[in-house]
Amino acid sequence: MKVLPQWAESAVFYEIYPQTFFDTNGDGIGDLQGVIAKLDYVKSLGCDAIWLNPFYQSPMRDAGYDVEDFCAVAPRYGTLDDARALFVAAHEKGLRVIVDLVPGHTAETHPWFQASIRGEEPYRDWYIWTDTAWDNGGKDFAGKFVHGTTPRDGNFMINFFAHQPALNFGFGQPDQSWQLSTTHPNVRKLWDEMQQVQRFWLEQGADGFRIDMAGSITRKDKDSTETRRFWEECRNEVWGEDTFTVAEWSWPATALDGKGLHSDFLHWIPSYENLFRKGQESADSWFHQSGKGDLAAFLKDYDHHYQKTNGKGVICIPCGNHDLPRISTGRDTLDLEIVHAFLLTMPGVPFLYYGDEIGMRQLPSQPYDNREGCYGTRAGARTPMQWEDGPSLGFSTAPADHLWANLDRAAAAPTVAAQQPEPASLLNRMRTLIDLRRSEPALRASAGFTVLHCEPKAYPFVFLRTAPTGERVVVVLNPAARPFQIEVDVPGTLHTHETLRTIATTATVADGKLKLTGTDSGYGIFKC
Ligand code: BGC
Numbered sequence: 001m002k003v004l005p006q007w008a009e010s011a012v013f014y015e016i017y018p019q020t021f022f023d024t025n026g027d028g029i030g031d032l033q034g035v036i037a038k039l040d041y042v043k044s045l046g047c048d049a050i051w052l053n054p055f056y057q058s059p060m061r062d063a064g065y066d067v068e069d070f071c072a073v074a075p076r077y078g079t080l081d082d083a084r085a086l087f088v089a090a091h092e093k094g095l096r097v098i099v100d101l102v103p104g105h106t107a108e109t110h111p112w113f114q115a116s117i118r119g120e121e122p123y124r125d126w127y128i129w130t131d132t133a134w135d136n137g138g139k140d141f142a143g144k145f146v147h148g149t150t151p152r153d154g155n156f157m158i159n160f161f162a163h164q165p166a167l168n169f170g171f172g173q174p175d176q177s178w179q180l181s182t183t184h185p186n187v188r189k190l191w192d193e194m195q196q197v198q199r200f201w202l203e204q205g206a207d208g209f210r211i212d213m214a215g216s217i218t219r220k221d222k223d224s225t226e227t228r229r230f231w232e233e234c235r236n237e238v239w240g241e242d243t244f245t246v247a248e249w250s251w252p253a254t255a256l257d258g259k260g261l262h263s264d265f266l267h268w269i270p271s272y273e274n275l276f277r278k279g280q281e282s283a284d285s286w287f288h289q290s291g292k293g294d295l296a297a298f299l300k301d302y303d304h305h306y307q308k309t310n311g312k313g314v315i316c317i318p319c320g321n322h323d324l325p326r327i328s329t330g331r332d333t334l335d336l337e338i339v340h341a342f343l344l345t346m347p348g349v350p351f352l353y354y355g356d357e358i359g360m361r362q363l364p365s366q367p368y369d370n371r372e373g374c375y376g377t378r379a380g381a382r383t384p385m386q387w388e389d390g391p392s393l394g395f396s397t398a399p400a401d402h403l404w405a406n407l408d409r410a411a412a413a414p415t416v417a418a419q420q421p422e423p424a425s426l427l428n429r430m431r432t433l434i435d436l437r438r439s440e441p442a443l444r445a446s447a448g449f450t451v452l453h454c455e456p457k458a459y460p461f462v463f464l465r466t467a468p469t470g471e472r473v474v475v476v477l478n479p480a481a482r483p484f485q486i487e488v489d490v491p492g493t494l495h496t497h498e499t500l501r502t503i504a505t506t507a508t509v510a511d512g513k514l515k516l517t518g519t520d521s522g523y524g525i526f527k528c
Contacts, residue, residue, distance in 0.1 A: 023396035046434035062373035087205025172221030214247035231260030256313030282330030291480025320353030388417035
């Protein structure tokens with residue numbers, strides 16, 4: 001079995017948060033027609049795939065991750081016809097589109113949950129209810145239960161926010177009367193239904209799924225055996241050869257067994273924080289000119305997952321998404337280019353968060369904190385895309401005060417239009433990097449990866465990527481604003497090298513070794 005569908009090997013994804021990408025009807029909220037209108041822009045970046053965050057019918061208490069109807073489009077974003085038109089238009093331009101699948105919970109307003117409250121078959125068992133309101137699930141059980149104001153006697157388990165009741169995919173080792181096994185007939189009906197939801201979106205034209213909290217669907221499940229069985233069934237019975245999936249599990253060693261999910265994001269681990277930011281203290285992160293950060297800790301975790309999953313699936317390391325603070329805080333254009341050089345040269349499929357290609361800033365969350373589940377830093381990372389000069393920066397014809405989210409009103413707010421003509425702008429540097437990533441076989445998602453140099457709390461980081469066809473690329477990353485000089489052994493014979501892209505870095509070959517010199521913060525990508 002292939003690790004990934006062929007197209008995903010060289011794909012570069014662009015994550016679009018529909019609320020704030022482009023508004024075509026002037027209501028201050030982005031929409032699906034807006035995504036269609038900007039497909040040429042996505043293509044102009046060199047990206048060839050899109051991850052579209054939820055656009056389903058929802059009470060919007062978690063910006064659409066609280067789904068009320070898995071197969072309907074929220075009116076604020078358009079209609080099902082718009083979604084189909086988006087898939088068609090994207091495909092015509094050679095772009096693939098994966099959509100969010102939120103299998104683990106629904107909104108409280110979902111008709112399934114309402115029927116579950118009433119005890120109707122089979123829905124009574126589609127959520128996890130204790131037998132009485134006195135039972136909170138037991139102290140040895142990690143699930144979080146709430147006592148809703150429902151007439152049903154019992155507490156229901158939640159998955160994330162208190163208004164997101166967990167769907168019941170069953171228990172691996174049930175030991176209480178209310179814990180149903182994964183093979184219970186009603187639970188099986190939910191498995192079938194969640195597979196039907198996937199079939200539905202594939203039939204509409206989607207090319208795959210980003211799977212929300214993919215590891216959390218079953219409970220008391222040793223080694224997540226039953227969760228993995230569910231994804232394996234999906235791969236065998238629902239997904240096609242060309243369907244691509246990326247999990248938000250953040251534990252690839254378990255998520256990727258070569259039978260189900262194709263890839264997993266690795267970012268909900270403590271060492272990831274050291275890479276890009278500690279809270280908002282970017283100066284403590286490894287990707288910073290101050291040169292105080294530690295990459296080795298992350299790399300140790302990464303290596304654990306890489307060794308266990310190599311050949312079975314790929315690990316994706318995002319540097320931004322709708323849940324993370326923007327990467328640009330405390331970083332200049334070069335810093336951001338180095339961050340993206342990492343994103344685009346490491347193994348796995350790269351996902352670029354909309355607006356990061358122009359260095360959009362993290363904004364204060366006020367006054368939108370907690371609006372539609374945008375608590376904390378989320379609100380400030382989900383702000384309107386900055387297209388061009390103008391009252392609403394080209395995002396909408398609605399005035400800035402009527403937009404769904406905070407707009408960057410600084411005079412220096414980066415825009416696509418301003419960066420477009422500047423050859424040295426972040427936008428154009430990103431295009432060069434994306435181009436490189438897509439054209440080099442050694443930079444494919446599952447091409448080999450060997451660390452050549454990485455010391456605790458030190459710089460630079462040097463690694464080798466190797467294509468199955470033999471092409472090799474060495475990448476040197478030095479975010480610290482200080483010089484370095486090192487020699488690395490590149491396995492095999494090394495006679496010469498070709499420079500693919502460098503900033504403040506040079507390489508020479510002598511006695512079969514690669515001698516690398518850095519004069520300041522920068523990076524180098526060499527073919528060896
Ligand atoms: C999504 C969040 C969402 C949560 C609950 C996540 O991990 O990315 O935005 O709030 O799942 O669905």
